[in-house]
Amino acid sequence: QAAKSARTVVIAGVPDGLLHDDVMTDILMIHFQMSKNNGGDVEEVMYPTVKKGVAYVTFEDQEVVESVLNKDEHRLEDRRLPRSYPLKVTRYCENVSSFIIYLVVIP
Numbered sequence: 001q002a003a004k005s006a007r008t009v010v011i012a013g014v015p016d017g018l019l020h021d022d023v024m025t026d027i028l029m030i031h032f033q034m035s036k037n038n039g040g041d042v043e044e045v046m047y048p049t050v051k052k053g054v055a056y057v058t059f060e061d062q063e064v065v066e067s068v069l070n071k072d073e074h075r076l077e078d079r080r081l082p083r084s085y086p087l088k089v090t091r092y093c094e095n096v097s098s099f100i101i102y103l104v105v106i107p
Helices: 023-033 062-070 097-105
Strands: 008-010 042-046 055-057 074-076 085-091
Touching: 008 062, 023 055, 023 074, 055 062, 062 085, 085 097
Parallel strands: none
Antiparallel strands: 008 055, 008 085, 042 055, 074 085
C-alpha cells in the first residue's frame, strides 16, 4: 500500500458554509467514489481544513488518484446543494523543503 500522501488529492472550490461540515464530507465522499468521476474506494475525507473551501481526499489505491487527476472537470453536484460547483483537484505533496531549511538554519 502506497504512502498516504501518495494516495491523497487536494480539493479546492468546496462551497463553504452552505451545509453542515458532516454533510459536505459525505457529498465529497460520494462524488469521489463514483465511477463517472473516475473515482474509487475512499479511505478518508478531511473537511473542513485550515484553508476555507479546501478538502483532502485519501483513496485506498494510488491508481485511483491518477484517474481522478486525469478527469477533465469535476463538478460537485448533489440535491442538497443549490447548484453544481466546479472543483479543482490537484496532487497532494508534502512540503519537506521548508522543514529541511528550518533544520539547517536554526542550530
